[in-house]
Amino acid sequence: MTKLIAIDPGHGSDTYPPNKGVPGMAEHSFNAAVAHYVKPLLESSGFQTMYTQTPNASERPLRQRTEDANHRRADLFCSIHADANANSSVRGHWAFYWHTSELGKRLADVWSHYLSRETGTHHRGNVGSKPNHWTNFHVLRETRMPAVLMEHGFMTNPQDLARLKSDPFRRQSAVALAKAICDFYGVPYKGEEGKRYMEVQSRVLRKKFEEVINDGANRGLIGKSIPDQYEEGKLPVDDAIAAVAAIVTAKPGSTIPHAHKSAVKKAVASGVTNGERMNEPATRAQVMTFLDRTGQL
Template sequence: MAKKLVLSYGHGADTANKAHSKFVMNKGKMYEEHTFNAKVGVKTKKIVEAHGITVLEVQPPNGSDVPLRTRTNKANSWGADLYYSIHANAGASSAKGVCAFYWSTSKSGKKLAELYAKFAKEAGLPLYHNGSYASVKGTWNDFHELRETAMTAVLTENGFMTNSEDFKRIFENAGNFHDVIAEIHAKVILSFFGVKYDPDKSGVKPTISKPSKPATSKPTEKPKKDIHRVKVDGKQVGAFGDEKNVIDAVEKALKGGAKKVNVEEV
């Protein structure tokens, strides 16, 4: 029986203009999250299909945004074995790294998220929140794609668009990141299906990036904590020194229907 995978690329090519979110500005130019998600998703699709996996894209690459309910309904009715969502993150400028979310009660989802973190660490990528994160009902990370899917599901956040180092990987393909992360996704997916990964079938040549060395300070100096101001639709909702509080405020605003969210360093 064919192994059935659903690939969901975060958002759509029209999301930035319609929702005024899911993008970052850099030197006056707009960089949209979906552009990266689709590019990596297509690479991932090519690799897993070469290994005999049947793939359904519930969000066309570079197409108009498909509502999440439509995506999960389609996956459920198709009888998919695995739902795999590809995203890029946003938050405080100091926040960086990759991670995978899984539904808190899903043992298979947790196993895949931890495997994603393992492969990412082996590739020299920085991890956010140790690389795996439980999605819990009623919290800021109560993600529809993980809650409403009838099969094992994982939602990956492949770096922070708002971090200077991650930005280079996401939008400038530093360290051949697009191939590196696509290979990681493929390995996770193939592991789920019990299929051995064959690098000769991948069509990519990943460059293993070395982890960046942490900044060091003199023993007598205390690390300086950045303060970031969060503005929602032009109004300040708080100023935080803890990056988790910044991320929580941004997620809460977006979940509440905010049209514009800005994070500024004080």
């Protein structure tokens, strides 16, 4: 049976500022790039993949991300991150796994081996996450499959930061992760062989597709790199499908409970909301905006 790998690009494009980054680099920019690069590498080697959240888009709540992976019965959960520390001399990569998961520990160790081999970066050692400890990470505690949270380096260390901002390092990190997963399952790594890109033959449908993804990118529903990749002929088919799905599911629809439809209709008409994502939690920033639009601030 084909294995399903859950790719979790840590945080979202709306998390820096105020945190999850340093001057000169938002953490998510690194996480999203590695997630984007590793997906086709895994698929070419015979794996199925899923994003827990769209790269370069607003952050989804942790609970939704782990529930999605659990619901789809993913076989592995890989959370991609870059680290930070008050001490700027702290550097190197390390990984976290749930302390009772032998398979999680094995994946963390295999990943560390390949990242060191591909990039030459310092390995700090891997850590078993535990309850009532600072390592009690949601994505490791609440997932039902082997899960690893991977910290590729410290944004607060000048040498590590230079690497994290480098596109070659991001690509090498993706290769290391893909090779680690292939090694974990004992399958050959095939690189980008067999990769399929999105190509719409019909002129009418092509124009419509371009309108949809450009509109989705402008509204922040998908990453702004998606239209550029398509224009360059480098948008993988699966990424195109995921982008359209993200746009379609964000539209106002009939899934709003009947008891709330009247209020939603009034809110849309008065400009409080555009009617999208009605069944998703609101961020603090969105709540402040709603209050401002209704004259409560």
